[in-house]
Amino acid sequence: MPFPGRQYGYFSGGDKVLNNPPSRSYSPPESKTFLFETHHVYTTDADDVFMVEGNLIFQTSFYYEQSISSGSSYVISSSDSSDRGTLDFDFRGFWSRTTGKLCMVGSSYAYSKEGKLLHLAAVLKINNLRKSSTIRTLVTGTLDSLNSIGDPNHFEQISLLMFPQANYAYTMVSKQFSEGCPRGADVQPMSSLRLSQTRTICDMLGGSNAFELEYTGSCNSSKSCNPFGDGIGYLPSVISLSMIQCSNDRLSLRFLIEFRNDSYQGYYSSPNLNTSLIGEGSWDAKSNRLCIIACRIYDASSSLEKSHVGDCTTRLSLRFPAILSIRNTSTILGEIWSEKPRNEGGFFDRVEFRNTGRYGGGIQLQGLKYVYTEMDEVEKSCPKKNPKTKSIKGHYPDGYSGNLGFSMSIIKGSKGRIGWGSSDPLAVGDQQDQRFPSLIPSSSSKPKSSGVESNSSSGLLNISYKMSIMLRSSELDGGLNLVNESSNEYLETEIQISAEGVYDTATGSLCMVGCKHLRSGDKTFSSHSMDCEILVKINFPPLNSDRRSKIKGSIESTREEIDPLSFKPLQFSGRAYYRSWVAESIWRMDFEMIMLVISNTLAIIFVAFQIFHVRKHRGIGPLVSLLMLVILALGHLIPLVLNLEAMFIQDSERSVLIRGGTWLEMNEVIIRVVTMVAFLLQVRLLMLSWTARCYTEKKKTFWIAEKRGIYVCVPVYVIGAIIAFLVKSRQNVHLTWYYIDEIILGSSRAYAGLVLDAFLFPQIIFNMFQNLREPALSHFFYIGITLVRLVPHGYDLYRANSYADIDDSYIYGDHGADYYSTAWDFIIIVLGIFFAVIIHYQQRLGGRYFLPKRFQESVIDEEFPVDSEEQLPLRYST
Numbered sequence: 001m002p003f004p005g006r007q008y009g010y011f012s013g014g015d016k017v018l019n020n021p022p023s024r025s026y027s028p029p030e031s032k033t034f035l036f037e038t039h040h041v042y043t044t045d046a047d048d049v050f051m052v053e054g055n056l057i058f059q060t061s062f063y064y065e066q067s068i069s070s071g072s073s074y075v076i077s078s079s080d081s082s083d084r085g086t087l088d089f090d091f092r093g094f095w096s097r098t099t100g101k102l103c104m105v106g107s108s109y110a111y112s113k114e115g116k117l118l119h120l121a122a123v124l125k126i127n128n129l130r131k132s133s134t135i136r137t138l139v140t141g142t143l144d145s146l147n148s149i150g151d152p153n154h155f156e157q158i159s160l161l162m163f164p165q166a167n168y169a170y171t172m173v174s175k176q177f178s179e180g181c182p183r184g185a186d187v188q189p190m191s192s193l194r195l196s197q198t199r200t201i202c203d204m205l206g207g208s209n210a211f212e213l214e215y216t217g218s219c220n221s222s223k224s225c226n227p228f229g230d231g232i233g234y235l236p237s238v239i240s241l242s243m244i245q246c247s248n249d250r251l252s253l254r255f256l257i258e259f260r261n262d263s264y265q266g267y268y269s270s271p272n273l274n275t276s277l278i279g280e281g282s283w284d285a286k287s288n289r290l291c292i293i294a295c296r297i298y299d300a301s302s303s304l305e306k307s308h309v310g311d312c313t314t315r316l317s318l319r320f321p322a323i324l325s326i327r328n329t330s331t332i333l334g335e336i337w338s339e340k341p342r343n344e345g346g347f348f349d350r351v352e353f354r355n356t357g358r359y360g361g362g363i364q365l366q367g368l369k370y371v372y373t374e375m376d377e378v379e380k381s382c383p384k385k386n387p388k389t390k391s392i393k394g395h396y397p398d399g400y401s402g403n404l405g406f407s408m409s410i411i412k413g414s415k416g417r418i419g420w421g422s423s424d425p426l427a428v429g430d431q432q433d434q435r436f437p438s439l440i441p442s443s444s445s446k447p448k449s450s451g452v453e454s455n456s457s458s459g460l461l462n463i464s465y466k467m468s469i470m471l472r473s474s475e476l477d478g479g480l481n482l483v484n485e486s487s488n489e490y491l492e493t494e495i496q497i498s499a500e501g502v503y504d505t506a507t508g509s510l511c512m513v514g515c516k517h518l519r520s521g522d523k524t525f526s527s528h529s530m531d532c533e534i535l536v537k538i539n540f541p542p543l544n545s546d547r548r549s550k551i552k553g554s555i556e557s558t559r560e561e562i563d564p565l566s567f568k569p570l571q572f573s574g575r576a577y578y579r580s581w582v583a584e585s586i587w588r589m590d591f592e593m594i595m596l597v598i599s600n601t602l603a604i605i606f607v608a609f610q611i612f613h614v615r616k617h618r619g620i621g622p623l624v625s626l627l628m629l630v631i632l633a634l635g636h637l638i639p640l641v642l643n644l645e646a647m648f649i650q651d652s653e654r655s656v657l658i659r660g661g662t663w664l665e666m667n668e669v670i671i672r673v674v675t676m677v678a679f680l681l682q683v684r685l686l687m688l689s690w691t692a693r694c695y696t697e698k699k700k701t702f703w704i705a706e707k708r709g710i711y712v713c714v715p716v717y718v719i720g721a722i723i724a725f726l727v728k729s730r731q732n733v734h735l736t737w738y739y740i741d742e743i744i745l746g747s748s749r750a751y752a753g754l755v756l757d758a759f760l761f762p763q764i765i766f767n768m769f770q771n772l773r774e775p776a777l778s779h780f781f782y783i784g785i786t787l788v789r790l791v792p793h794g795y796d797l798y799r800a801n802s803y804a805d806i807d808d809s810y811i812y813g814d815h816g817a818d819y820y821s822t823a824w825d826f827i828i829i830v831l832g833i834f835f836a837v838i839i840h841y842q843q844r845l846g847g848r849y850f851l852p853k854r855f856q857e858s859v860i861d862e863e864f865p866v867d868s869e870e871q872l873p874l875r876y877s878t
Contacts, residue, residue: 002166007036009162017110032270034058048097058087100130121146133164136309161304170252173282181291184317192288192319201283202246210240211353225349252282273300289319313339324370330354370427374513378501382511395542396508399461408572421469464500480567508540533558592812600674606784607681613778621692623776627762629686635756636679705769724751753818760835767847790832793825
């Protein structure tokens, strides 16, 4: 059978039985893809007829689309067919080798939008399933319901489309490209890298590859520069090549070529076949480039069953440049053109494309070199500083140490904070950068001075960078405003800057000349149109500096202010993550795990002391504030709920900053188990106090005091929560509504930690209303739990001055679970000690001892022993 065991394809229709999964915090674009699995093929009495058994699995989540885009080199991820959005049919039928038709019947079940179970019966018909196929062959079909219209189990027709993979013949490239790429750009073979015998073109382009389209300066949507004409309503900015199949000799391959409006919309969704091409390409070893011939897919909008291939006049070429420079930092370059005459319909101008950092351009080849071309301009723009003394030399990061990459967490313009970004070295001196193991700069990059190494007399080192910054569109001005003409304050625009210059290892200063591509709206111009009159300055903190030190820098235009490409200076800062600091953070994470286990273990011990205290003195149970016990129980329950899947589910998508693995996951499970034990003991203590209060003779008095305490505590907590949310929202006034829920959750979690720090507050209020003097709380309990809550804040004060500030790696004293800062740490420690002292004296002098005497009610001086289980508390208010 000319069908592989697993064949992927696309479908349309079936909205009634193929619903999207339940709403989530982030819902990816819908992907209408399916998988056909052939299980068995049997011969029959007829020579050319075979019986076939298999499954047809529909999946609307993006996980299946990732496998579609990756071609046959990736295994599709499993999915539970009982989930809404997944439909699995079991089919059995017959295939005719003569006609190429497959007819099967089968059944499945699904849930309607109302949640009702549907029993589905269907017939599957597939056409063009022949022994051999070419670029013009499409396998199409339909899935029809066997239930009559009006039946609850009836569903509308689903049309199918597949690209055949068995016995495919590369007829187009073998004829057209026997002598290279006709009408392609004239590029010298030596300017492109060759492919090694061990790394073929299929290895280089396997899976899905996205590229940025670059148009000429005169191109716009109204002229003939769109491969699909003006009918699609937009000028494509991104092209993606998704490999369908590779030939046996690994020299030819097939692509689904999709043209998209932007990089985010529909990145994981099914392609729009009306703006896609089907192409086959072959590697030309003479010119060192891939030549592709592509064809249009017609009539795919109404029903995929009617789709067909035609108009194979589109050509593409793709190569791997041998030399990178400040004007070309892409490791893949290509072009698209039309073979039609200029005056004929469907003709479009030549369009270039290249891979960029945001599309994961990590393809590297041995022999790739970087050439510094703007060093003369760097020498003019970056004046030399007086050399530093040798005593401080070497305190700044070495150029080859891998410490020079960083994130720009804050970018400020004339209107305040306007964005963020990242910056990574591309080439360093005359050695390869560790982030690009296959990138070998040319020997010509060595400075003329003899001191190239970091320990030389000059300490100067040539270096190049790739910088990507995201800026809010509404804050752009001058030359930056050419990037995006939108004024929507919630939109962000990406600016790519390539830069090269000199790094001074003695002072930690870096000065570079930068270039950025000129863009207008969503359109990028070719590499020949670049603004290279940009100056970038960066200052790195010393290796032995305060861990809170930041990398600071600026990006400014050297043009005159009246120049339309000029823009106001941008200031940025980012956290330095030196490798020595990261090593310390790994040790700190291990230490914090141990501290967290010890902390929860001590909490178990202190709660056990209180349980023994309540059981020993039965009259004490009703005197414990139930609100306080509920807060303590929730303090252990919430972390368990938030991390439930960490205990019982092995999540393959889960990742841990800096380090991970079995050892870390095992420690986390131990932490969850200890937290669970502490929670159960808290619940046990709550039950003992509740039961004791229900059976005491003074239960009415105690319940009145409890209610009054709630009337005081709840408003205080609510007002505090409102203030915390307002402060948090004012700090993030520029965030979009998409992040509002995260602001609420983050503020709520941190505020809950503050309420837990002040867990003694309800007991203080309860004692005040009852004017109690009895030892309701064991000294081990309230002092021990107070220490458990305060030690993380004391540790945070120490950690802030001793370790690198990597917030996401905090395990003990997590900044997301409480208020942690120098001011808050001090306030919470003082507040916790203050509450513990109040409880201590309340249990000695009375619940209202700190109030003026006129507010203290008369108290019965009669005392009763509480050692017996039948006796009541020592003293109670009258």
